[in-house]
Amino acid sequence: MIKLLSRYGTHDPLSTAKLSRRAFLGGTVAGSALFLSGTPGQTAIQLADLRGSMDASELGLVPNAGDDQTAVFQRAINRAVENGRALFLPAGNYPVANLRFPSGTLIVGVPGRTRLIYQGGGGLLATAEGVSNVSLSGLTFDGANQTIGDHTEGLLHFVGVREISLTDCAVSGSSKSGIVLDRCSGRVSQCSVTGAAEAAIRSNEAMGLQIADNVIADCANGGIWVHRWKEGEDGTIVTGNRIERIGAKYGGTGQWGNGINVFRAHGVVISNNRVADCAFSAIRSNTGSNVQIIGNSCLRSGEAAIYSEFAFQGALIANNIVDGATTGISMANFMDGGRLAICSGNLIRNLSAEGPYPPQVSGFGIGIAAEADTTITGNVIEGAPRFGMLLGWGPYMRNIVASQNVLRACGTGIAVTVVEGAGSAVISQNIVQASQKDAIVGYRWLDKATRELDGTRDWSHLQVSDNQVSA
Template sequence: MVITQASSSPGTGWSAVANLQTAVNNARSSAKPLQLLPGLYLTSQILVDAASGGGNRLEMFAEQGTVTVRLSGAAPYLLDVNNVPDVVIRGINFDGNNQAITSSGIAGLIRFEGSSTTDFILSECSVTNSPVAGIYAASNARGRIADNRISNCDTGIFSIDCTVYIEDNGLSTLNNNGICVWTSSLGGNGSLVSGNTINWVNNAAGGTGQYGNGILVYRAGNVKVSANNIFNTKFSAIRLNAATNSHVVNNYCWNLQEAAIFIEAPGAGENLSGCIVSGNNIDTAGLGITVANSGLYGDGLADRCLVSNNIVNNITNNAIPYPDGSKPFTTGRGITVETNTIVTNNVITSTAGAAIGLGVNDAAKDIMASGNLINNCPMGIAYSANGSASSILVNSNIVRGYRNITNVSDPNYPISGAIVSYSFNGTLFQRDTNGGSPNTDYGNATQTSSGALTVGMNRANP
């Protein structure tokens, strides 16, 4: 079926049917694809469900860039696919027109929901001007969202309790988050977030990291986040909360206000295990890569992680706007880990703080830094010497261009040294002292053990 606008009433009339909903129903009932000819189609909500159109699938398409379907007024959504399999939508510009979306809870301008919504495809479309998520998948829908352009929405793509393949989309100018993959409870998910470009993500809703992220994965395990380009976010480029057995690989991240890649177990019972962070290129951020929380103080446990083969550059102390109006600064560390994690074969250059931090006070157990190349960082590898720390191994690293300071009164002493112990005072990570003397720098030590630390075969040149 082919439809066009009535020439006597551009944007409101139709040549053969009363409205776009009727056209969709007729196409489904006759089991034919629906082609929209060029034009602007002003419409209210469109529903594709098992009770309409003979229960048949829908294929709706247009020549890319020639058709805009615009929401005419407040509605629960612009398009909802509910428990209908094999729906294909291609080449259409969906414009929310900044109209109020009246659905309760998490809402979306374009929605795919229900366990019978299998193998849906949304491709080559544009989704714009939505006060809620541009695209929303929920309730065990499964499908592919690819090659779309999404802008001026609250969140670009929000998936909860779905397995989705989110690939090669361009997202920009988003109020709170770029792409969210969530599950209601901890468990395997298997979604793929790959090849997307995300630019300018704000944190209009405030928060201390819930918003302002390029990609946010929460409780969804076995998710692969790969080959994305993420720029200009108010918090993280990629944030994984309690997302076990996930991969964050080969992404490019630039100009992030907080941690570029943040891996954490945010609360008791929300653990994260088996995450691989590898091959990422990070440039300009408040922190580089952080693997946080050791099951202490009401947090979950993040462990069995590998941080390898990443390039981290230009990490600075940035002010982060918090909801209470305060603006605490990041601490400029390149890579920081706490428990049962390996940091290996990374290249770290130009940090404001430590290039690598091993442990945070008593959160320091079974961690290793090996084969890393560190250049022009004031503090090379800093480790926790807390009495509760255990099993920290530092070997075969090169540290070049660090601050070699032996006077604890020097204002630069707190951020100095090649391989030294440090601690967190609640605000800053600072090099420890030995009374009125500097603590031991193990930058060029032969194999040595001291407390929890075993160190050796490193090379340090100030």
């Protein structure tokens, strides 16, 4: 990343618009040194990228001009691309709209101080479609909450771009989504997206995408969406992001209001994110097979913190922290084909029985819920007011193993379905302490149907053994 140290003294910081390209490349800016961060290899690449760059002011693009700069901005972009050079934008405000970025676009600004302000009449970036190698760094894109046209879904909209790179950019005030990427490959990293009226970052049918180390906050309907129009392999990696305060302005029962949302996309990796204060789920995967949800911190979710639901086949949910939610982790909808999961090493606590809508099915206040072909091992659950674990629902249970978990101070430690037609479950070597009602019991839908379970004498589909129960 390019960083300008603030040693301007009595100089106006915006006077960088008057700096020559020679001074910029020479490494001194009005008495300020130019530093390139990163490894020596990365620095060499950055220097190579910037060598021979074009200063926007040399092309007539003046920062802080009062009139619309779209035409001259577009000419500057085109000129830099035609010459195979980077375009450097000095600090300042640039009023623009409906820009297009051709293949080979490389624009570098001063992080936090080079601002492209949307003037209305379409979109800030109308489209970058069917191009390759577009790189934007150190730019702020301000939507100013202006109306965005019907032809685009976000303030920045990229379609079919091969190797998009957005780094160290800021996107704010979009009246739709912040960044939309349709059928794109590349990387969005170390950016901030705030105040979007829909989602912060929305990917559709990615072709090899990484969304990493971004800060996302105060968006009205979603944080990061990884969607596909048709179910299929996707492989997007979502890692190291900080996501906070995501609303559900459009209402519903979970399609909006999620920090990270996967829909119809298979093979997605969601790891090491911090997701807090979402109206619904911190992480929600709907019909996402082979999803990995690993090492995330999920705080104060308004509904289930981590959800793998509907027609998924394959979910690995491990080593996450859930503190505050109505349900900790749910792996559900065997009726619709939801099956095949590993749930291990998670810490779940401080759950609530009060949800964002009237309770449905089994209600709220559940630590872990699972239905089919799932192992649940090595988890610690404390303070689930209804059930520490809910195994199966009605006849929808098959091949569940719940072993070596700690369940403390829950309403009922473990509830398992005993409805006719339910498949097998093994419940063994768990510690159940200080349950308010029962330790391990059978349920028929919403009604308790057994005494405390120990052994399989009454229910041939259950093996319950070697559990440690204490007051």
